Amino acid sequence: MTGGLPPVLSDQRRATITAHLVAHSGELTTRVVEAIQSRHSWFTRLGAEERSWITVVARAGIDNFISWFADDAKADVNPGSLFNAAPRALTRKVSLHQTVDLVRTTVDVVGEQINELVPPQERRALELAIVYFSRDVAFAAAELYARAAELRGGWDERMEALIIDAVVRGEADDMVVSRASALGWHSQGAVMVVVGPSAAGADLESYRHAAEALGLAVLASRQGGRVILIGSGEQLTDRDAALALVARLESRFGVGNIIVGPLAPDLANANRAARTALAAARVAYAWPDCPRVASSAQLLPERALANQDDAREALLEEIYKPLADAGGELLHTAASFLEHGSLEATARSLFIHPNTVRYRLKRIAQTTGNSLTNPRQAYVLRLAITLGRLAEG
Template sequence: MADASEGRPRRLPRVTHPLIGTGPALIPDPAERSALARRLAARTGELTSMIVAAMESSHPWFLRLGAEERSWVTLVARAGIDNFITWFGDNSSMSGDPGLLFNVAPRVLTRKISLHQTVDLVRTTIDVVAQQVGELVPPRNQQALEIAILHFSRDVAFAAAEVYARAAELRGGWDERMEALIVDAVVRGEADEMVLSRASALGWLDRGQVSVAVGPAPAQPDLDALRHDAETQDLGILASVQGGRLVVIVSGRQLTEENAVVGALTSLADHFGPGTIVVGPLVADLIAATGSARAAHSAARTAHAWPASPRVVASRALLPERAIAGDDEARRALVEEIYRPLSRATELMRTCVSYLDHGCSVETTARALFVHPNTVRYRIRRIAELSGYSPAQPRQAYVLHLAITLGRLSEDEPAHHFDRDAPGRAASPGHTDAP
C-alpha cells in the first residue's frame, strides 16, 4: 500500500456541487446528516471487529498472513469506515477522500496482499456494513445510507486500482534496481550489513536458512509473478536476471535441508527458461549466501555435461562435473567428504575399489577378495552409509570413482595435498597401519 511519503495516490477529482450518492445529495439537512455520522462513528470499533471476523471466516489467505500484515489490513478496514463517515457527513472535507484510506498501511503491503485480495477486503467490508444498516440508522435513512455505501465503495475500488498500478510502477523502477544490486552483491561475494539493510527495506525477512538458485532466464521474465508464487508458499525471495541466467535467493522456515530447497524450486520452475536449474547449498543467512551462489554458478556452468540430470538439481549432485571443470571447492569436497572417510576404513575402501574395477559385479568382486558375496553386499551398504554414495548406483559409482581418483592424486602431491593434518605423505588406499 502507498504511504504518505511515497507512492501517494492522487486524490479523486472534487466538484463544488453535491454528486448523486454523496451525503449532501441524499440527506440535504446538515444537522440530520451530522447526527447520522455521529451514530455511525459510535459503532466504528464494533464494525471493524465484525469485518475482521468475516475476513477470517471467508478468506483463507487472511489467516495465512503474519500478525503484522493482519494488523495492517485491520487498519485499512478501520480507515475505510472512518473515511466513509467523514465523506458521508461532510462532502467538502478532503479527509473524506476514498483514495486516502490506503495511506495508513506501508507500501510493502502491496507485495504481501494482491489486488484480488484487496478487492476481497473491500467487498467484505461493504457486505458487513450493509448487513448492519438496519441497526445503524433509522428506517427512513436506510436507503440513503445503502446508496452512499455503494458510491463510496466504487471510489475505493478505483483508488485501490490506482495504488496497485503505482506500486507496480515503483516496483518496476527503483525496487527492481535495488533488488538487482543486492543479488549482484551476493553473487560477487560483496554481501555485508549494508546489503542486508537494503534487502530489509525491500521487505526481505529473516525466515531461516538461505539458498541461491541459478537457472536459464525465460524469454520474458515475470519476476512479480515469481515473487507472488513464492509468497503463497511462505518463501522470501530476491530475484534478478544476470547474463541470461535467472538468479533467485530463497529463504523459508521450511527449508531445513537440501531436498526441501529442491522441492521449493521445483514448484517455481515454470518461472525459469528451459534447461537445468541448480540449487546451491543452504547457508545461515543472506550475508553467507555468497558461498551458495558460488556453488550454484559453478554447477550451472557444467550442468550440460550431465544431460540426464533432473530439471532442478542440487549443486552437490554435480560435484564430479565441477571438479573436472577445475572447481577446487568441488575437488576438496570429493576428497575430504568421500575419499578420506573411506581411506580410514581399509576393508571398505578395498571392496569399493575392487567392486568398481570389476564392473560392479558382486560375484567377481567376492572372488577377487576371497570373501562371500554377502560380505560384499554388506560392505556396499556400509560404503553408502559412510560416504553417502552407493557404488551399486551408476551415477553414485561415478562420483565414488572420481573421488577415489582425486584422493589418490592428492596423496601424490606432498606440497599441495588436501590432508593438512598429516606431516608427510598419507597411506595408500589399500594400506592401514596395524594397531
C-alpha cells in the first residue's frame, strides 16, 4: 500500500478515468502480453503453462491498479497481491530480473496508452499514479523472491544433507544422483570428498561459492562440528591435485585438520571416499604433526591402529605385499634397518656392504612410496611389516 497520491484529481474525475480504464482493461492486457512477447525473447522459451500464468499476472496487475487508483486510501488494496494470481512455483521459472522486466513493460505499455485513455490535462496525474503503483509492485516482487529464495535455500540444504548422507551410507543410486542434478550438481570428472572442521559463523553457501570459484561442482553438508564437501572437476586428476585445490579452500574451515578422501569416478561410487575421509578425520588428532590439509592415505597408521579394516588392508596390499614380492632381500633389509637405524649397523647385521644397503633402501622407497630415512614414512613401513607378519603367522 502506498502513502497515497497527491490530491490532484476530484472524486468525479477519478471515477470517470476509472470507468474508462475498466472498459479498456482487456485491451490493455492484450497489448501488454504482445509487448512482452516482442520485447523479451526469454518469454517465448517458457512453457505454455508458464506463459498463461504470466498473462494472468499481467491482467491481475492491471485490475489491481484500477482498484487501487479508484480509491488509493483503501487499506485492503495491496499492489503486491497481484502475485497471488500465480503459483509460487513460477518463481523457479521466471527470475526476479525477468519479473522486473515484466513490470517495466506493463508500465510502459499502460503509459503509452494514456493519450488514448484520458484528456491531456489529466495525463500527468495518471502517469504519477502508475509510478506510485509500480514502485510498490517492484518492492512486492523483491519481497516475494527473497522469501522464495529463503525457503528454497532451506529445502536445498536439507536435500544436500540427504544426498551426502546417502553417499556416506553407500545408498547413492540413480535417484540420488538425479536429485543432486536437480540442485545443480554436474559431474565434471573425478569426485573428491573433503571433511573439515566448520568455521564459527560460516554458512554452507560460503563453502559452495569458494569451491565453485575454483571450477568445482560441489555439494555441502554440516554434520555436527564438521563440514562435508563433495566436489567434482576436471582439475581432480590425482591426489596431489585434489590436495592443492583443497589447500585453496583452507581459510574457509575452522581450527583442525582438513581431510581429503581417495578420488572416486563419480557420485554414485563415492561411498568409499566418504567413509575413508570421515574415518581419517576421526583419528587425525593422534598424529600431532599431521598437515593442516591431508589425504586419508597419509593417516593409514592411525586408522589401522583404530581397527579400521580398510586401512589395514591398504597397508598390506599397497606396502607389505609389494615389498615382499620385490625380491632382492628388500623386506629383510627394511626390517633390519628399522631395528638398527643406520646404514653401517644394517650392513653389519646383514653381512653386506653399506652401498648395498643404500641401493636397497632406494629400491624400497621406489617400491612402497615410503622412505626408511623419513621418520613418518619409516613408521608406516614398520606398521605395514608388523601387520604383514601377523597376517602370515
